[in-house]
Amino acid sequence: MVIVQAEIFDTGAEIARITASRTDIGAVVTFTGLVRDFNDSADVQSLTLEHYPGMTERELEKIEASARVKWDLQDCLIIHRFGKMELAEPIVLVITASKHRHDAFEAAAFLMDWLKTKAPFWKLEADTEGNTDWVKERSSDQEALKRWQD
Amino acid sequence: MVIVQAEIFDTGAEIARITASRTDIGAVVTFTGLVRDFNDSADVQSLTLEHYPGMTERELEKIEASARVKWDLQDCLIIHRFGKMELAEPIVLVITASKHRHDAFEAAAFLMDWLKTKAPFWKLEADTEGNTDWVKERSSDQEALKRWQD
Amino acid sequence: MKILYFAWLRSKVGQSEETISLPDDVTTLYQLITWLKTRGPAYEEIFTDLNVVRVAIDQEHITGDTTLEGASEVAFFPPVTGG
Amino acid sequence: MKILYFAWLRSKVGQSEETISLPDDVTTLYQLITWLKTRGPAYEEIFTDLNVVRVAIDQEHITGDTTLEGASEVAFFPPVTGG
Numbered sequence: 001m002v003i004v005q006a007e008i009f010d011t012g013a014e015i016a017r018i019t020a021s022r023t024d025i026g027a028v029v030t031f032t033g034l035v036r037d038f039n040d041s042a043d044v045q046s047l048t049l050e051h052y053p054g055m056t057e058r059e060l061e062k063i064e065a066s067a068r069v070k071w072d073l074q075d076c077l078i079i080h081r082f083g084k085m086e087l088a089e090p091i092v093l094v095i096t097a098s099k100h101r102h103d104a105f106e107a108a109a110f111l112m113d114w115l116k117t118k119a120p121f122w123k124l125e126a127d128t129e130g131n132t133d134w135v136k137e138r139s140s141d142q143e144a145l146k147r148w149q150d
Numbered sequence: 151m152v153i154v155q156a157e158i159f160d161t162g163a164e165i166a167r168i169t170a171s172r173t174d175i176g177a178v179v180t181f182t183g184l185v186r187d188f189n190d191s192a193d194v195q196s197l198t199l200e201h202y203p204g205m206t207e208r209e210l211e212k213i214e215a216s217a218r219v220k221w222d223l224q225d226c227l228i229i230h231r232f233g234k235m236e237l238a239e240p241i242v243l244v245i246t247a248s249k250h251r252h253d254a255f256e257a258a259a260f261l262m263d264w265l266k267t268k269a270p271f272w273k274l275e276a277d278t279e280g281n282t283d284w285v286k287e288r289s290s291d292q293e294a295l296k297r298w299q300d
Numbered sequence: 301m302k303i304l305y306f307a308w309l310r311s312k313v314g315q316s317e318e319t320i321s322l323p324d325d326v327t328t329l330y331q332l333i334t335w336l337k338t339r340g341p342a343y344e345e346i347f348t349d350l351n352v353v354r355v356a357i358d359q360e361h362i363t364g365d366t367t368l369e370g371a372s373e374v375a376f377f378p379p380v381t382g383g
Numbered sequence: 384m385k386i387l388y389f390a391w392l393r394s395k396v397g398q399s400e401e402t403i404s405l406p407d408d409v410t411t412l413y414q415l416i417t418w419l420k421t422r423g424p425a426y427e428e429i430f431t432d433l434n435v436v437r438v439a440i441d442q443e444h445i446t447g448d449t450t451l452e453g454a455s456e457v458a459f460f461p462p463v464t465g466g
Contacts, residue, residue, distance in 0.1 A: 011180075012162010019184065023237045026186040029179065029258075030161075034169065036176040036249065050307055052375060055359035087173045099186065101266070102294065105259045108179075112251055116382035120356075122307035123381040134308045137379035144252065200390055202458060205442035266465035270439075272390035273464040284391045287462035 001076070002060040004051065006083040009093055018075050018097050025074050025097045029104040031112050033092040035085050045128045049091070051082040052120040063114050067096070070110070071103040078111060080119065113144045151226070152210040154201065156233040159243055168225050168247050175224050175247045179254040181262050183242040185235050195278045199241065201232040202270040213264050217246070220260070221253040228261060230269065263294045301368070303336075306377035309346045309353070322368070329355060330365045332374065352378055384451070386419075389460035392429045392436070405451070412438060413448045415457065435461055 003009075011032050019025055035047045060078050067076060075097040085091055094111045098104040123135035153159075161182050169175055185197045210228050217226060225247040235241055244261045248254040273285035301322055305313045326335045333350070336343045347353065355362045356375040368374070384405055388396045409418045416433070419426045430436065438445045439458040451457070 010162065011165050011178075012160065015161050015180075015182065019182075019238065021238075023185075023187040025184055025238075028161075028182040028184065030165075030182075031251065031255070032165065032169075032178040032180075033251070034175055034178065035173075037173040050310075052304070052306060052356070052359070052377070055356060055375070058359055088169065088171075088175075101181065101183070101259075101262055105181070105255070105262075109251075109255045112255075116251070118380060119382055120306075120377070120380055121382055122378060124307070134311075134378065135381040137381055200393075202387070202389060202439070202442070202460070205439060205458070208442055268463060269465055270389075270460070270463050271465055272461060274390070284394075284461065285464045287464055 001078070002057055002064055003077075003079045004053075004056050004060065005079065005081060007081070009079045009081070009090060011090070011093055011095075014077060014079065014093060014095055018077060018095055022074070024099065026099045027101040027104040028095065028097045029101075029108040031092075031094040031108050032090050033112075035087050035089050035091060037087055043127050044087070044125045046084055046086050046126045047091070048084045048124040048126070048132075049082045050122045050124065051080075056080070056082075056120045059118065059120060060115075063111060063118070067107045067111055071096075071098065071107040072100065073098050073103060073107055076107065076111075078115070080115065080121065082121065110148050113148060117145045151228070152207055152214055153227075153229045154203075154206050154210065155229065155231060157231070158239060159229045159231070161240070161243055161245075164227060164229065164243060164245055168227060168245055172224070172247075174249065176249045177251040177254040178245065178247045179251075179258040181242075181244045181258050182240050183262075185237050185239050185241060187237055193277050194237070194275045196234055196236050196276045197241070198234045198274040198276070198282075199232045200272045200274065201230075206230070206232075206270045209268065209270055210265075213261060213268070217257045217261055221246075221248065221257040222250065223248050223253060223257055226257065226261075228265070230265065230271065232271065260298050263298060267295045301371065302373045304373065304375035304377075305346075306375065308378055309376050312342050312346050314342065327369065328365050328367055329357070329362065329374070332368060346376070354379060384454065385456045387456065387458035387460075388429075389458065391461055392459050395425050395429050397425065410452065411448050411450055412440070412445065412457070415451060429459070437462060 077095040079093040094108050096104040096107040124132050126132045227245040229243040244258050246254045246257040276282045303318050310316045326332050333347050337347050354377050357371045358373050386401050393399045416430050420430050437460050440454045441456050
């Protein structure tokens with residue numbers, strides 16, 4: 001499932017929802033991305049994520065479908081926030097549930113590499129003095145994605 | 151931190167504890183292992199984990215220290231239960247927190263590969279008819295661990 | 301046709317969305333970009349270096365030139381920077 | 384010296400822990416195993432195939448023979464099966 005929302009999410013509640021009353025899940029991997037205090041700018045104070053409503057959901061749904069084809073997943077959830085986020089707030093959540101740990105780990109890492117490079121989101125960072133700056137694309141993220149290409 | 155306990159843990163609460171009032175964490179990966187309804191036996195009803203009190207904690211602390219040397223981690227938590235566990239209950243939790251997602255993912259996968267092969271725990275499965283069986287070592291788990299060896 | 305701008309392209313152009321009627325001789329993506337550049341310095345600026353501009357037509361990523369026939373929404377944006 | 388048994392070794396031996404006084408001529412791990420096997424069919428059985436028995440001395444994994452000098456705790460267990 002894909003959810004694009006402005007509101008904060010709760011990783012623990014989402015894990016509980018996915019595993020509730022199921023006995024066929026052996027492994028749950030979660031990735032939570034948080035706003036941290038340095039990135040491109042020296043001191044990030046907040047982050048604003050712009051997205052492309054409609055296209056963002058479509059793209060995320062496509063990549064979720066790919067992950068479900070590549071790996072044996074019992075369930076898969078992507079939550080991605082947009083709008084303004086303060087330091088230490090969660091930005092993105094990926095949960096993968098599988099019979100086996102390798103499927104869960106690989107699918108989660110794949111989804112995150114994709115989300116970091118391909119999802120239609122643009123980051124605007126604001127520092128403590130109120131200066132804002134659009135974050136540049138990072139070549140390390142592009143490199144990370146290459147390992148999943150056939 | 152390493153915790154070996156009989157009680158059920160709550161993954162969401164542990165994430166909250168690790169990220170509370172910190173602004174230097176960009177990525178949190180969790181792995182939760184659950185009792186699922188088939189493994190070696192056709193229909194697992196419960197699982198009992200025997201451990202080696204003292205040695206288990208020592209070994210887990212050593213591997214946590216290794217992970218902290220190999221990867222750039224802001225925090226690391228391993229909770230492993232022992233005793234009897236019912237279907238769908240959590241068995242093991244690994245949380246890794248880092249500035250960067252790759253460190254968090256790699257360290258969590260490494261710790262789980264180690265826990266599955268080297269941690270002093272032994273699994274006794276019980277099926278719906280009350281038959282119990284000590285789980286055999288799996289060669290696929292040994293193979294998984296090899297990729298971390300230098 | 302709806303034209304969308306995101307991130308710094310939106311900031312420069314000063315709007316996130318506009319609806320335009322294409323001149324008859326604008327039938328491909330490159331012709332659209334060339335035509336948009338004639339509409340003022342902000343447009344001229346955002347399309348100076350096309351290496352840093354990404355395009356989606358009807359919410360599908362496009363690389364290279366293509367026809368605009370049947371297209372209802374063209375979006376211009378920088379390389380995405382993820383979550 | 385404390386001897387510990389885990390998992391199916393414990394089930395077969397029927398106890399998880401025993402404290403023994405080593406005979407004077409038992410000074411290495413292999414000598415200990417050989418001596419334990421003389422104590423009854425259950426011991427004989429658990430040590431039949433040493434490929435499936437793991438050993439820790441004072442909570443450190445041991446492979447191969449080694450002296451027991453200074454050791455206070457010897458544990459025998461099957462390959463671990465993890466969490």
